[in-house]
Amino acid sequence: MKIEIKTEAFDPLVEQQRYQASLDIQGKYGATAVFIGTMRDFNEGDIVKSMTLDYYPGMTEKHLQQICNTAAERWSLLDSLVIHRVGVINIGDPIVLVAVWSVHRGDAFDACRFIMEDLKAKAPFWKKEELEDGERWVEKNTSGYSKI
């Protein structure tokens, strides 16, 4: 299990492959679920030029770890990886990677979704958007489950 906060741009699929190669689970996993969150150029009807992500060093990592621990208790997982960007983020940059390895797809899909949704709800990160005519803090995240 690995949690990482990155201050520089990263390639999520390279990170996923690199971490996977470091694990002693070759031949054991039958399912890898991957979620990548990416920086859009619009939000709430406005053009967004870039974004700055703030976080609470110490608490953020601690809560990401707790979320992954909870997922590992609820589902049968072989490993998980969460990487989250902070600092200035440009259009098209990856913001977050969640990767989960399991024997079967059900556990992998469900745990990946849970980690992502719990991260959105609890992990202490805050986004400030740079717009064409100023900047604003994103007030809160909406639930990803609301449209089901």
Next chain:
Amino acid sequence: MSIKVKFFANLRDQYGLTEEVVDFNEGISISEIWDKVTNRQKMPESIMIAINMEYSSGDVQLKDNDEIAFFPPVSGG
């Protein structure tokens, strides 16, 4: 006794505060800490509170060297 008080995101901009060290007497409440640090500004209704990096309802007995953080609802991911 003293505690560290941290502010994040829009609260830093709004109150011009990042990190403060507050001396206090035993029994002081979170809202009294808030009043002391912000000079009695109104506490936002949506505020979130963490004590020693764990979410808190704010109804706790503070100890020497505790770390309190005030921040808005989270928006990561």
